[in-house]
Amino acid sequence: DSYEYTRDSWLNDFDQIRAKDIDAVALNVGRDTWQSARVQDAYSAAAMVGMSVFISFDYTSFDCNIETTVNWVNAYKGLPGQFEINGRPMISSYSGDCLGPDGWQTIRDQTGGFLMPFIYGNDDQQLKKGSSYGFFDSWYCWGCAWPQGNYNKTTDDDHYYMNILESRYATTISPWMFTHYDNKNFYLRGDDWLLITRWEQLISMRDQLTFVEMVTWNDYGESDYFGTGPSSTNSQPSGTTWTDGFPHNGFFDLSAYYITYFKTGVYPRITQDTVYFWLRPHPASINAKNDPLPKPEGWDWTSDTLWAAAFCSSTCNVTLRVGSYSQDFDNLPYGVNKISLPLKALGNVTVKMSMNGQEVINHTPSNFQYQEYTDHYNYNAYVGSAT
Numbered sequence: 001d002s003y004e005y006t007r008d009s010w011l012n013d014f015d016q017i018r019a020k021d022i023d024a025v026a027l028n029v030g031r032d033t034w035q036s037a038r039v040q041d042a043y044s045a046a047a048m049v050g051m052s053v054f055i056s057f058d059y060t061s062f063d064c065n066i067e068t069t070v071n072w073v074n075a076y077k078g079l080p081g082q083f084e085i086n087g088r089p090m091i092s093s094y095s096g097d098c099l100g101p102d103g104w105q106t107i108r109d110q111t112g113g114f115l116m117p118f119i120y121g122n123d124d125q126q127l128k129k130g131s132s133y134g135f136f137d138s139w140y141c142w143g144c145a146w147p148q149g150n151y152n153k154t155t156d157d158d159h160y161y162m163n164i165l166e167s168r169y170a171t172t173i174s175p176w177m178f179t180h181y182d183n184k185n186f187y188l189r190g191d192d193w194l195l196i197t198r199w200e201q202l203i204s205m206r207d208q209l210t211f212v213e214m215v216t217w218n219d220y221g222e223s224d225y226f227g228t229g230p231s232s233t234n235s236q237p238s239g240t241t242w243t244d245g246f247p248h249n250g251f252f253d254l255s256a257y258y259i260t261y262f263k264t265g266v267y268p269r270i271t272q273d274t275v276y277f278w279l280r281p282h283p284a285s286i287n288a289k290n291d292p293l294p295k296p297e298g299w300d301w302t303s304d305t306l307w308a309a310a311f312c313s314s315t316c317n318v319t320l321r322v323g324s325y326s327q328d329f330d331n332l333p334y335g336v337n338k339i340s341l342p343l344k345a346l347g348n349v350t351v352k353m354s355m356n357g358q359e360v361i362n363h364t365p366s367n368f369q370y371q372e373y374t375d376h377y378n379y380n381a382y383v384g385s386a387t
Helices: 007-018 035-049 066-076 097-111 156-168 194-204 249-264
Strands: 025-029 053-058 088-094 114-118 169-173 178-180 185-187 212-214 274-279 305-312 316-322 325-332 335-342 349-355 358-363 382-386
Touching (some): 007 025, 007 035, 025 035, 035 053, 053 066, 066 088, 088 097, 097 114, 156 169, 169 194, 249 274, 249 382, 274 349, 274 358, 305 325, 305 349, 316 335, 325 335, 358 382
Parallel strands (some): 169 212
Antiparallel strands (some): 274 305, 305 335, 316 349
């Protein structure tokens, strides 16, 4: 969602992303003519700050044409901001089975690219070496970031694809998923500390993965953004009513701890006491007063819960409160402590932490309340943090 972006917008984003030791940024490209100028600005900004970027062709929108794809790749692959694997430009996609094996092979031959698409709709066994798509350098599982039903996220799908792709498998992680348009209206289960659980899973598989893609930086329409949220209504799809005032940068800050462990194999030392917390704005079962659309598919897959993670530099005590209902969590050990509070009351959210009898955190967001009334369904997460 970069319609209003300037080069300075990219510079601001890249500064935040580089600070988390992220290697590269995928630029999702579709059919809109304005996107070419944004990609040029992104490459220019990347070169200025030492960031790497690469194009990911969204073939649900982008012209499914071999020559067009080759021309795009070759126009940018020599620029200093291009992300490369052993000197080969990274080429990714969302969809792309329309090109067929011969089309992808031609793209690889004419660009020298490292192919890591997400194509779907075919027999997965075609991804095996020696099969029709077996020449892919890697393949990533877009949908593996979320549970696809009313259950916790597991690694069953990851291991299924690992058995097919062996050492060529990449996967994804995402903090949330909710969208509410007339052409797509669904929620995927984000309960039970989905983001942290997924990081723990990825760390356990770190030696078996080519790459991990964090989905996404700024896809506001599907609520899976890691950033602060849209800067204006023009930077999100028309009809998006669920992102204003719903920052997700707490998800991003939380991830820094796990990124370090994933890349180094060693948990970083916790030196800053922090409580991260997130919740939806209204009970899952209520009826919106003025929404022309029905509840999203999957609305009943979520519990009404405040989820939190206390990063404690030593033994700590934490209190979670929403409205008049609270719970104390005493003598939490050093490390990351996953805690939660059933949403049994309405009102403000407060998080507190104390150590050795001294209060070190007491935080109540001024711009959010858990309410029983809503005009439009909103299963997005408000994410906060306190230090």
